[in-house]
Amino acid sequence: MxxxxxxxxxxxxxxxxxxxxxxxxxxxxxxxxxxxxxxxxxxxxxxxxxxxxxxxxxxxxxxxxxxxxxxxxxxxxxxxxxxxxxxxxxxxxxxxxxxxxxxxxxxxxxxxxxxxxxxxxxxxxxxxxxxxxxxxxxxxxxxxxxGRGCGYQKFLGLEVETITPWPDRLPVVMDATIPQEDGFHFVYTLPLTPTRVLVEDTYFSDGPELDHSVVRRWIEAYLGRRVGGWRVVRDESGVLPMPxxxxxxxxxxxxxxxxxxxxxxxxxxxxxxxxxxxxxxxxxxxxxxxxxxxxxxxxxxLSPRWRFARFLNYLLFRLVPPDARWQVFARLYRTLPPAVLARFYALEFTAFDAARIVVGRPPRIDPFRALRLPRSSRWLSPSLS
Ligand SMILES: Cc1cc2nc3c(=O)[nH]c(=O)nc-3n(C[C@H](O)[C@H](O)[C@H](O)COP(=O)(O)OP(=O)(O)OC[C@H]3O[C@@H](n4cnc5c(N)ncnc54)[C@H](O)[C@@H]3O)c2cc1C
The missing domain is CATH 3.50.50.60 (FAD/NAD(P)-binding domain)
Structure with missing residues (x-):
């Protein structure tokens, strides 16, 4: 031993x-x-x-x-x-x-x-x-x-070698200029070199299902609009619970x-x-x-920040209809100063930052979404309140 x-x-x-x-x-x-x-x-x-x-x-x-x-x-x-x-x-x-x-x-x-x-x-x-x-x-x-109340972040990514240089110099963590479907839908692009890029098709969705062949075709169509040709060198995928x-x-x-x-x-x-x-x-x-x-x-x-982040998930997945979720992120990226966003990503935000994140023009809300849920996942759990 x-x-x-x-x-x-x-x-x-x-x-x-x-x-x-x-x-x-x-x-x-x-x-x-x-x-x-x-x-x-x-x-x-x-x-x-x-x-x-x-x-x-x-x-x-x-x-x-x-x-x-x-x-x-x-x-x-x-x-x-x-x-x-x-x-x-x-x-x-x-x-x-x-x-x-x-x-x-x-x-x-x-x-x-x-x-x-x-x-x-x-x-x-x-x-x-x-x-x-x-x-x-x-x-x-x-x-x-x-096994508990959660939404899902799900994605498929293709790392490709491109024939013509990738048009962006910087990573795009959310390209949400695309049709919104199955929740908040965006493309994430990471230009690792001028001709090598990771392109991930991502959804903040109610369910974990991801049809890889459909999403793959979707990414290929996106690539076709941006570069002259490409070769896939690797793929990766994930389904992450957002509780x-x-x-x-x-x-x-x-x-x-x-x-x-x-x-x-x-x-x-x-x-x-x-x-x-x-x-x-x-x-x-x-x-x-x-x-x-x-x-x-x-x-x-970290506990108060975890609670707040879960509260945001509750709002996003339970009150905001899937096709309006993009409005939440559009507002955050339009209104929050870089330092607040940096603290938010690092899970080091302050109470004042949290207030800035939730205060403002709300996205479209469907108050009946929560009522249609199974009873067990309808309300915030006591430790979230
Ligand atoms: C494709 C993908 C991309 C992501 N991108 C990012 C990102 O850009 N930034 C970020 O911060 N997060 C990202 N995440 C989220 C998060 O970082 C990952 O989920 C992270 O890998 C979690 O770390 P972990 O060590 O808990 O689990 P993992 O990294 O999944 O490691 C668990 C390991 O345990 C091993 N294992 C399982 N069972 C056993 C066993 N019985 N005995 C021995 N070994 C076992 C597995 O083989 C695995 O290697 C991403 C997730 C995915 C899936």
Whole structure:
């Protein structure tokens, strides 16, 4: 039986960020990462805003960045907003390479193609029957079926090599100048080089269904309007729950649950990076046995912001009809100063920021939408009120 200071179960974004912060802050620890796939990080492109990374973590994160831009755009039928704040992207390939390097340098145990069957507070049993012991076990096995009130952010992205240069210099985080269908519908474009771009067709929708062949044709039609020709080099897709009800709470005698499964993400954007990074920093600043207390303190600090973000999801998915949802984002991008948007994305907004987010000309509301819902998901749960 092997024993460790930390066992990180699931080698995705959360565990990779934990490995980087532990390597920096607790380099003499003994760490094991258990990942079911044959590499770390899966098939993702993660992007983040400058304010998502606290100053003390910038040097840690920079080796992960494959591309960055001095700003980004959001486009709506009636206006375009250019935000003058850095936007950066991490690919799974780079993530895998950096995390492997860090674990190799420290002599840590990176167990790929290893599936955890049982995960307890101090013990992990692999499906081979092998038992691992840890002073701190962190369960970060990724998004699980929410099983609670939520809307969905769902998308399919094609990374393409284009024949003619991509016409935009900056990422467009929302191009909502397209027909609105199945909720808030927009295209996300990330010009990784002048001739390589990730194009994601995205929906903020009531249901999780996504017909890949239909969406793929849709992206190809969009590409056809923008470049002379292209070759698909990769695709990625996701269906992320956007909850308006709170998630399961951390159990006192279970493993510490991190990442998406533990609720360490931004409920109203689906972005994980800022919150998973703060979780990793909280874990790495204290000895292994104190990690649950350190992350509980962080959860208490973030709790009002999580509640507010879930409240926004409730408004968006339960009161605003699908075809009017774009108005919510158009107003935010028309009225909010860059600093407020940056704090919103980073889940570091103030009470005054929150007031600015909700006060203003409302979108079209359908008060009967909520009444048509199943009774269990009709009202805000007590902890959301
Ligand atoms: C395609 C896509 C793009 C996204 N883009 C962004 C973005 O730009 N910015 C952003 O902030 N967020 C983004 N997100 C949201 C969020 O960052 C991801 O969901 C994030 O990867 C969640 O991190 P995690 O570590 O909790 O889970 P994951 O990264 O999903 O990692 C979980 C890992 O656990 C492993 N695993 C599962 N079960 C077992 C088991 N039994 N034993 C061992 N290993 C197991 C899986 O193989 C996986 O590698 C994106 C999500 C998707 C799906």
């Amino acid at each position: 092997s024993t460790y200071d930390y066992i990180l179960v699931g080698g995705g974004l959360q565990s990779g960020l934990l490995a980087l912060t532990l390597a920096d802050r607790r380099p003499v620890s003994k760490v094991c990462v258990v990942e079911a796939a044959d590499r770390v990080g899966g098939n993702h492109t993660w992007s983040f805003h400058a304010a998502d990374v606290p100053p003390e973590a910038r040097d840690l994160i920079e080796p992960l960045v494959v591309a960055s831009w001095p700003g980004y755009e959001a486009r709506f039928a009636d206006h375009v907003r250019v935000m003058p704040s850095r936007y950066a992207t991490v690919t799974a390939d780079r993530f895998d390479a950096v995390v492997r390097q860090v674990t190799t340098d420290r002599g840590w145990d990176l167990r790929l193609r290893a599936r955890a069957a049982i995960v307890n507070a101090n013990r992990v049993i692999l499906d081979t029957g092998e038992e691992l012991r840890g002073r701190c076990v962190i369960d970060a096995r990724g998004p699980r079926d929410a 308006w009800q709170p998630g399961p709470t951390q159990s006192a005698d279970g493993p510490l649950v991190g990442g998406y499964a533990g609720g360490w993400f931004h409920p109203a954007t689906g972005y994980s990076f800022p919150v998973a990074l703060r979780f990793a920093l909280a874990v790495a600043t204290v000895p292994p046995e104190a990690a649950p207390q350190a992350t509980a303190a962080l959860a208490r600090r």
